[in-house]
Amino acid sequence: MKLRTCILILLLLLPTLLQAAEQTTGAPGMTIRADVMTHDAATDLIKANGKVEMIWQDMTMTADEATFNRTNQTLVAKGNVYLVKAGDILWGDHLTMDTETGRAEMENGQIFMTQGNFRANGKQIGKTGEEEYALRNGGLTTCDAAVPSWKFGATELDLKLEEFATGKNVIFYVKDIPVFYFPYIILPVKSERQSGFLFPKFGRSTKRGEFIDIPYYWAISPSQEALIDLDVQTKRGIGLGVDYRYLRNRNSDGSIGGYLIYDNNEKKERGQLVQFHKEQFSDSFNLITSLNLTSDRTFLTDYGEKSGEYNRQYYDSRIVLTKFWDHWLTSAQTIYTQDFYSGSNTTTLQRAPELSLYGVREKVPYIPNLYFDLDLLATNYYREKGTDGQRAVMEPRLTSVNSLFSGRLNLSLFGSLQLRGYNTNKPDPGIKDDQLVAIPKAGAELSSSFSRIYDTSFLDLQRLRHELVPTLSYLYVGEKDQSNVPVFDQLDRVNAQETVTLSLASHLGGRIAKQGQGTAEYRNLQTLRLLQAYNLSGTRPNLLTLLDDSRRWSDLVLESETWMHRYLRLLADLRYSHYDHRISSTASGAELNDQRGNTARISYRMVDRQLDYLEAGATIALTNPFYLGYTTRYSFDKGDILESNYTVEYRHQCWSVIVGYQDRPNNRTWTINFNLAGLFGIGTGGTTGYRAPAP
Template identity: 40%
Template sequence: MRSKKSFKSKWKGALPLPGAVTASGPAVTPLRKKGSRALLACTLLLPLCALSARAEEPARGAAEVAPAAAGAAAPAPATGAAGVGAANGDVVRLSADSLSFDLPTETYEAKGSVRLQRYGASLFADRMTFNTLSQDAVAEGSVRLERGDDVLRGQRIWLNLLSRQGELLNGDLFVKKSNFRLRGDRLQKTGDEDYHLDRGTFTTCEGEHPSWHFEVTDLDVTLNQYATGRHAVFYAGDVPLFYTPYLLFPVLTERSSGLLFPKFGRSTKKGTYFYQPFYWAISPSQDLTVGLDLQSARGVGTGFEYRYIRKEGSQGMLLGNGLYDTNERRFRGEVVQKHLEMLTPRTTFASDIALVSDRAYYRDFGETAGQYNRQLHESSAYLSHRWDRYEALGGLRYVQSLQPSENDPVDNTTTLQRLPLLSFVGTGDRIGPLYFSLDSSAVHFERESGGTGERVELHPRLSYYAKPGGMVDFSLYGGYHQRFYHTFGADTVSTGEGEGEADAGATVGLPLEKIYGGTLRHLLVPQLNYTFVQQKYQEDLPFFDYGDRVVGQSILGWALSNVFTTKRFDDDGTPRYRELMNFTLSQGYQFSGDRRDLLTFVDEKHHWTDLMLEGRLSPWERVTLAVDSRYNPVDNNLSTGNLSLEAKGDEGKEALVAYRYSREHVNYLEAHLGFPIGKPFFATVLARYSLDGGGFLESRYALEYRRQCWSITTAYIDRTGNREVMVNFTLAGIGLVGGGKVF
């Protein structure tokens, strides 16, 4: 075997690339005399797979060596080297202050500012050897492997560029996207994206002394996916807090399967509880979360949520929760399903199903407003097809009442169901100067107790539109609403009998517009409208819903609408529009007939209707004042009043103050605030106070302590029939770790 010294002497200081020699091109820089700084950059034409990123330019003074030209003379390479080099044109660069090559072993030895790179991914070290046969690189001293924004650091590394495997001593891994930091005495690289530690620690906190970290054995990490480990101990600072036999932690934000962190706590309704979820990323278009629910006061249950996305915009979800309630000795649960299927661009199937085992389920297990006080569940499934001016629809609608009534104190036997419902709607077909429209439907009403039957409705209408003088908007319509019934059971009438009413109306509006300074537009629209519905006696008809009692009326109304819009330009000249203010004031005068308002009481003795004000004011982009109120000018009282002021800021900062009023029904104040208290603390307040009852309907006070990689939230919740103190601990990159509830 020849020594390096004889090799250098024979080639007079120039190091040829084994296996690939150029016929022409830049010459390889010779080694300089001992004691002077030498820079040599060699380009290796080998199929290397471990370092992959975008290509970079050679270091200054580096020589490029291309694949062997046809017919060029070259020294005989070691066995297999030429074949490997010729099979792939990938380029690897090796540069250092001092570089030598041993021909018999085909090994490079580099010292001082060593850099081995391929397509922009670089391995840095103080010293390095690289074998062109085995593709082994061994680096020592200030080892750093950079790949995009991710960095691997250590004292010594062995890396095989073909197998993408290696080993790092006293190393750490940093993944920038999730701020994931991994440390271990012996870090094994088992693949291009895979790592293994017999024992190590990881965190998403910054600094040498992280606020929290996990100490795990048998840890496997896959970049862009997740880390799994056994016998994990969670530390807050240097204090161990809890242990879990198995752990899954997301390394990046992409979806990945595995056990999620459990939820645990205590409540007066559930007792001591523990919920362990498991997440399964089935495919890029579907996932499933299942969980085991243990409650000392209620029993053992389970839950799941399945989500999916299909082609052409189709999507859906299926959710279920249930347990055997040991208190009531029966199974209790819920099922929720939503689906949208785009069968064709014009044909759609949609379903929205929600069912619960009993009326008290949400009162016992619901946790949010709108859930624990829910009054009904409505399930529906529809198939529809659209044409240019027509639409046909068929479906089912099932209502589950969650509030007991005098006629139905126990179950859902008297609740009216629509099984099935058919409709056909047409709009805008032109007949000479007129437009024809049709609204028709057929419904079968079903229930276990009480009258049932069918109702068919036909409502054709002719409309006329004009713009006299190019300024006034004028419309006129007339139609006839016919109903047919077939009933049996209670309130039976003969088949085919029904009733019909004529209706008509007209609208006149005058849009007025003015531009101020080229940036503010004011649109003012005064309007008059008249509505007529023929009044007929209907008490001998069956009553399924309010559609069986058409309100006859003759009302003349007026309205005044104001819209202010601002215009501004982005830096690139793109115009942007924002609605500054929009409000409408309206009222009507009733000549004859009746009025129905399901929201508030209506005094039918008054000819004047309520004065209605609806509007929104946004003086700043994130500040909105909204109003929706009705005033009775005859009795000089407020019928309904909804007034709210909302402001939103960054990082969850917000403020909402609202007043809700409906005469003889609702009268309360609502406030929702989210604001920082100093730098690490963030507070939220939610309260609803009854002005007529003199007490809080619901209140929630929460204080969150935020750090760079974790936060802890303590909340007090007080609502009717339930008081709760809740503590949530959240880790950056992992979400909610656990919740403790104390009553």
């Protein structure tokens, strides 16, 4: 009786147990699960219904129902079909797939690719390769929203991930509003550096008129890239900018950039060439070439975009060959200078070649605490008009370094002889053809150091270290008449002097640890230096304050760097005149950077009777998704703003726009630049930053 009861219960539960456990293998390495499955032996078809799941290789497919042909390895799935591979998803209403080749067709399908956040849809989607798709009546975007901020719609769209998407009859939509039509288009769809057009930059300026920059980025190879920029201006014409960059072995690298335009205003071709190359032959032997050339003297004034470009005084082009040894350094260089402030470059001194040899301080044998070093410089100066010639400078130097009173005092003594030889061509009146100048130099420096450590509980500061370094120095430069030698640079006029200088340096450092945190950091808090000099005889050159011979006392100099916070730094360089009882020059400012995109800086520079201006700037990221930027330079001596720059950037999940405004005397410029994530700007392109210069 009990046996019959058990058999009856088992028969009643058998359908339920079978339904919950239906699983089979469609092919080697493939697993199929579903609520209900049947197998037709004649056709070798497996039919699955209800919560169908198929797993093979690195692919997973789910659907409401599916049929798998084990003979030809084909799959047909219907209803809520999802095909997932490594996070990439293809889903839709109806799927036909060859599981051996990976080729598939999906009706009313959509695609999501994690790399680049690419999203595409189509009435019909064909998977033609590992990462290749053919879409019909579909679209492409990188936006997450159901109604994307932007998308490209096309009747035909072929997509190859990490390469390109090509489309026919393409419409660019903002939301669901059609904006642009393209009969044919090629779009880069790659999250790494790649070739392709970047989004154009639009603008308007006083000098250029309306303009558009169309940049094309060319990823030539893993070690080479180029940016080509077509610059169309309504007032000046059409320009072409190129920036090519490359990497070589042994940390060798270089770049070549240029810009060329036929200027409609000047009725001539104008341009700029910029080149840099570093060839590292070995750890101790390298070659550097740097070319900076413009077609005319006012090119940067008209086309320079930043401060330091449009107001540049001169350009240097040079070729430098350098060799290092343990205690010696030698170099050979050629320097060509374009002086934009001079009336003509025919009077500008050029240097070719210039040879130098420097001996690093080395101990003299058999004599304790005595060291020898050497500076040697030979230059050939030439120019079309004016005095030129050759000059050789040699200065051997002996230095004695001593520690006194068990290291409490440090004494340094030195003596040198500067020898300058000249061979002068086309000398001015009073200048000799050949001349040898010998100037003796000597000096001494006495210094000490006092330090103390304080325990403190002020805020997060646990320990404070204070060090004072007083220094007394003496400098002697012998007197020599140099009026009969030419002036090529500052080395040709060495002022005789006897100067005593007293300085005091203060260094503050602290150990900082937040409450409840075991780790601590050591941080410099302040460096401060006071300096005062007195001339016993002769004159002391000072390019900033222009002291005359009657002023024995130098300016009192204060230099400081103070970290008020890890994000806030104060800088000061003040010079106080004892004779005028006022600050004669200063270069002071403050910098703030919270490491989260918010920065601010302000600096004030003043040199008596020469310049007086304020520079400030800020970037603000607190207004996310809006990011603001501002820089300005104001001249107090001219009573006018030299330059102001404003930028507003709006960053969306899948696009951004930057609006910029620059205000300079005689020129105002508006620019607008769009970026589409994954296609233009964001996540595309390389490291090049060259653009056709915009005034």
